[in-house]
Amino acid sequence: MMYQRRRNTDFIDSITSHRSVRKFTDEKIPSEDLEKILSATRTSSSSSHGQAYSIVNVSSPEKRELLVDLVGNQPHVAISSHFFVFCADLHRINALGKREGIDMKTSMETTEMFIVATVDAALAAQNTAIAAEALGYGIVYTGGIRNNIEKVSNLLHLPELTYPVFGMCIGVPIEEEVADVKPRLPFEAIYFDDEYPTFEKVENYLNEYDLEMKEHYENRLTGKRLNKTWSQVMIDKRKEPRRLDIKDYLKKQGFPLL
Template sequence: MTISAIDTIMSHRSIRKFKNQKLSEEQIQTIVTAAQQASTSSHVMAYTIIGITDESIKEQLAEISGQPYVKDNGHLFVFCGDLHRVEQIGSNEERLAMQKSLESSEQFIVMTIDAALAAQNAAITAEGLGLGICFLGSLRNDVQKVNDLLRLPPRVIPLFGLAVGYPDQEPELKPRLPYEAVYHHNTYLQIEKQLPFIQQFDQELHDYYQIRTQNKRKDTWTEQMVRKFSNPIRMDVAPFLKMKNVNKQ
């Protein structure tokens, strides 16, 4: 990895305001081709990337997400886990033989990891081209409607979006958990030993929110996590997956 690539990774920040300028076809192809070069389990490449150019679809996705930058960006990619392609290349007899595996939790994990690795390649490439990006898990706010809008066949599920474009803001670099809390030696570091690092991070994040130029607030990571997990969301995802014949066993 070149130093410039490391610098790109280390300077990542989410961009939520883009200039009114579309990506070129060359930029889109470069980003997708780079995504395809990501590692993939057993060469399955269990994902499909859908570029959204229809303004009506983008508006509906923005409504689902609740975020305007789903519509107002240079290009919107939707990353889908895809086991439909693998299933369809087999004969009827072969499809029957593959069914148990295709419905397994293991293959659901494979498709999710494959898509995430491809998306991270896409994100780094976009940033390397001087563009900004924002991942969009909020598309799962109504996963069934996204599925219907994109006309996804069985065993294809919408995982997340990636908004890409020319940045129209310069947000500060947001701090991350301390290295010591994330990287453990040989065995899992018990939570009692993680707590001092988490408390350190709480203070760092609190200070960050106080000095950043936009959306100043009083908050900590611990408070955010308690709020988040005290409010279950997207509980329709599990039955949706089973309906799509994914993650059933």
């Protein structure tokens, strides 16, 4: 039987209209919608079908309030309907190996398995985000979960061979507070045929993008308006090393990255 391609342009429109939401109503996501979202999460791609991730749904108001400060004073962590922490998780497969009397330690400590688990968590999170937005909810990723990574890990009782990759707020947006869609890098700066080009070959596209983003920063609907280009913002944000405690934390969690 010939495979019948399914086309859903509305779904593509949903993906391409993504924007981060940081202002939510106090409305809770109904259980039937949450089940649909998590069904999409569970069907995400994973390396060798290992599904090397776990999600901690932080439902305790007390823990949510603690996390607001731990992630960098982000009040939406407490306000959103749900706050998920996506974790890279090799603990489960390691425990299964122990049950069978098989020493998995050296394999679990490799950089390759660390990448596998991190990517699995990211793929599961993106499925979650896409499903939530398709149902009309708003989301925002929370990389600030790594600002105080060990304290977050202790708060959530994360076992060895796991770590929190990022959080995600999901909820009902306050419409007038929804940000506009940010312009993205042009295809010519991110999509290449056969080989990676020299920087000089993409520099003009980046310069054009800088002008587009400068206009966006100056006129955006929400957030602080800036008189800067994208390049300037990125350099300002990345020029100083951040979160230098993570390497030692990962070693404690059983990720020496062999």
